Amino acid sequence: MAGLRLAVLISGRGSNLQALIDACAREDYPAEIVLVISNKADAQGLQRARDAGIATLTINHKDYADRKAFDDAVDAALKDAKAGLVCLAGFMRLLGEAFVERWRDRLINIHPSLLPAFKGLATQARAVDAGVRVSGCTVHFVRAAMDDGPIIVQAAVPVLADDDADALAARILKAEHKAYPLAVRLIAEGRARVVNERVVIDGVKPIEGVMLNPPDPAAKRPSLFEFFERQRD
Numbered sequence: 530m531a532g533l534r535l536a537v538l539i540s541g542r543g544s545n546l547q548a549l550i551d552a553c554a555r556e557d558y559p560a561e562i563v564l565v566i567s568n569k570a571d572a573q574g575l576q577r578a579r580d581a582g583i584a585t586l587t588i589n590h591k592d593y594a595d596r597k598a599f600d601d602a603v604d605a606a607l608k609d610a611k612a613g614l615v616c617l618a619g620f621m622r623l624l625g626e627a628f629v630e631r632w633r634d635r636l637i638n639i640h641p642s643l644l645p646a647f648k649g650l651a652t653q654a655r656a657v658d659a660g661v662r663v664s665g666c667t668v669h670f671v672r673a674a675m676d677d678g679p680i681i682v683q684a685a686v687p688v689l690a691d692d693d694a695d696a697l698a699a700r701i702l703k704a705e706h707k708a709y710p711l712a713v714r715l716i717a718e719g720r721a722r723v724v725n726e727r728v729v730i731d732g733v734k735p736i737e738g739v740m741l742n743p744p745d746p747a748a749k750r751p752s753l754f755e756f757f758e759r760q761r762d
Contacts, residue, residue, distance in 0.1 A: 531561050532558070532559035532560045532561060532717050533559060533560040533561070533613045533614055533713070533716065533717035534560075534561060534563045534610070534611055534612050534613045534614070535549065535553070535560050535561065535562045535563065535612065535613070535614050535615075535616055535713065536562070536563060536564040536565070536566065536606075536607050536610055536612035536614075536615050536616070537549060537562055537564075537565045537566070537574075537578075537615075537616045537617075537618050538565075538566050538567070538568075538603070538615065538616070538617050538618065538620040539565060539566070539567050539572055539574040539575075539618050539619050539620055540567060540568055540569050540572055540619055540620050540621040540622070541569070541572055541573065541574065541619045541621070542572075542573040542574060542619070543565075543572065543573055543574020543575075543577045543578070543618065543619065544619075544702065544705075544706065545618040545619060545639055545705055545706065545709050546565065546574045546577055546578065546618045546619075547574075547577050547706075548705070548706035548707075548709055548710055549562060549616065549618070549709060549710055549713065550562060550577065550578070550581045550583070551710075552710035552713070552714070554581075558710075558714065559714060559717040559718055560614070560713050560714070560717045562578070562581075562583050563583070563584065563610050563611070563612060564583070564584050564585070564586060564606065564607070564610040564612060565578035565583055565584070565585045565586070566585075566586045566587075566588055566603060566606060566607075567585070567586075567587055567588075568587070568588060568589055568590045568599075568620070568621075568622055569587070569589070570587045570589065574618075574619070575587070584610070586606055588602050588603055588606065590622055596623075596624075596625050597625055597627070599622070600624055600625045600627065600628040601628075603624075603628070604628060604631060604632075607632075613635065614635050614636075614637065614713065614716060614717075615632055615635060615636045615637070616637055616638075616709070616713065617636070617637065617638040617639070617671065618639065618709070620638075623675065624636075624671070625673075626673040629671055629672060629673050630673070632671075633670075634670055634723050636670065636671040637668060637669065637670055637671060637681065637712060637713075637716070638668070638669060638671050638676075638678070639666060639667070639668045639705055639708065639709050639712075640652070640666065640667050640669070640676050641653060641666050641698065641701045641702070641705065642656065642664060642665070642666070642667065643663070643664060643665045643666075643667060643683055643685065644667040644669060644676060644677075644680060644683075645676075645677075646661075647659075647664075648675060648676035648677075649675065649676065651694070652664075653694040653695075653697040653698040653701065654693075654694035656688060656697060657688065657692055657693060657694055657697055661688055662687065662688055662742040662743070663685050663686070663687060663688060663740065663742055664685070664686060664688050664697060664701060665683060665684050665685040665686050665701060665704055666683065666684050666701050666704050666705045666708055667680055667682070667683045667708075668680075668681045668682040668683075668708050668709055668711075668712035669681055670723060670728070679723050679726055679727055679728045680727075680728060681712040681715065681716070681721050681728050681730075682708045682709075682711050682712040682715070683708070684704035684705070684707060684708040685704075685740060686700045686701055686703075686704050687700075687742040688742070715730060715733075719731075720732055720733065739752075740752065
């Protein structure tokens with residue numbers, strides 16, 4: 530079904546783009562991808578889009594004198610495509626404040642940590658080094674500051690004792706592929722609203738219970754982590 534018109538900005542392999550492509554292919558999904566833009570001509574995600582019959586465009590930041598000129602070119606392409614929501618999916622360029630304000634509450638990003646913890650790069654390695662027991666990903670509306678803005682969806686995963694950055698990143702990535710399509714659905718259905726810089730979600734029941742990692746060895750019931758692990762496909 531046609532619905533909210535999405536544009537996706539990428540710089541690399543496009544695994545979250547693929548998750549959105551797969552979601553949009555479902556008949557009941559209320560959005561469609563109308564354009565994929567990359568700042569790198571060799572980004573693998575461009576081929577994913579072409580294979581799905583989606584229009585693609587390369588806007589190389591190196592072809593522009595400054596960030597504003599690059600941002601203006603991206604902005605013009607998004608407007609030409611009549612995009613209603615812009616999804617950053619591994620887009621490795623910081624967008625200027627003017628661009629962000631132009632697309633305020635119509636620009637979202639996914640980050641591989643439970644924001645506001647571990648903003649920036651190397652989030653998985655930093656989480657492992659910090660010894661946290663829980664990590665995950667966050668989909669949020671974009672603001673001018675890096676990895677900042679009202680949170681729409683978060684997905685939590687356990688950090689295991691033998692994890693390194695790569696193992697944790699792989700676990701988080703699986704969560705990202707569920708969280709991003711969910712966030713887009715909530716926006717497309719009009720159920721996610723920004724109120725006083727917080728996102729209010731309508732018509733969704735909260736999860737009850739406590740996530741314990743490590744699980745309590747004296748508990749008779751499994752932790753939610755163990756429960757969800759057993760429910761995996």
